[in-house]
Amino acid sequence: MRRVIFLLIISGAGLAVLIGLGSWQLQRKAWKEGILATIEQRIAGEAAAQLPQALEPEADKYRPVRLTGDIGAEELHVLTSIKDIGPGYRVISPFTLEDGRQVLIDRGFIPVNEKQALRLTGPAEIEGNIHWPQETDSYTPAPDLAGNIWYARDTEQMAAELGTEPVLIVLRARPEGEADLLPVPVDSASVPNNHLQYAITWFSLALIWAAMTLYFLRRSRPNPKS
Structure with missing residues (x-):
């Protein structure tokens, strides 16, 4: 018992x-x-006409913005793949705001065979969401700087490479005059x-x-x- x-x-x-x-x-x-x-509500919200002066990752992540400035000619290519399209790169470029601040922009996706193609530079109006992607860990390979191939969007390292603030704006639409890049907007799927x-x-x-x-x-x- x-x-x-x-x-x-x-x-x-x-x-x-x-x-x-x-x-x-x-x-x-x-x-x-x-x-x-x-x-999702923040991502789809009304875009602000300027970038906050003091950015806070917790408060400003996913905040939509619509900004005017200049797209730089430099590019960093992040290896990725899109379903039904195949392998390619995310194109990261510097963007200089009208007040002189410089940030990173994720312009979208290109297939592997368009790596060397010419893309829009100079004056542009962009619309996207502020983001600090968390894609790196101890297993992420170091970028191949000679071949310009990155294996994750490392905001800090990319900002140091291009001389910008460590903040990324992921475009949710093509700027006027941009034809080849496929925007890959932020969403909550990564959460x-x-x-x-x-x-x-x-x-x-x-x-x-x-x-x-x-x-x-x-x-x-x-x-x-x-």
């Missing part, structure tokens, strides 16, 4: 923990969905929301735990023939 009571206590505690973790993940899912809705899968995992483990408990309880019953 003591063995059965002990088994029930351990099994009940384990089941409570697993169900609690599953419920917590459902709460996290609702919280993350709220964040994603806020991000993971795997909490439903985690919840299902914890609830599945709770179900397995309960089944194992029933199995051991049946095994622990006295054999009437013995």
Whole structure:
């Protein structure tokens, strides 16, 4: 009898923990969905006519802006791929604002065979979203500076390479006169929301735990023939 009571206590505690973790993940899912809705609302908001003087990554990330200035001739090429199109590069260029500030702009996607093509430079009006992509980790290769191939959008390193502020504006439309680049606007797809899968995992483990408990309880019953 003591063995059965002990088994029930351990099994009940384990089941409570697993169900609690599953419920917590459902709460996290609702919280993350709220964040994603806020991000989408900010991305699609009315574009401001100037760049904030003191940029804050937490407050200004995804903020839409419409700016006038000059697109520089320098380019950094970030290796990437787009579904149904294939491999290519994101083109990163410096952009000089009317007040003299310089920032990075992500102009969009080009196929591999257009790496050396001439693109729009000089005066332009751009529209996009302020961004600080987090794409690098300890496994990201260093950029091939000689071949002008980057493997992630590293805002700090790219800004140092082009002599701009460490801020990126991802264009959501082509500037007038730009024909070949395919804009790749920011969206919330890069923000993971795997909490439903985690919840299902914890609830599945709770179900397995309960089944194992029933199995051991049946095994622990006295054999009437013995």
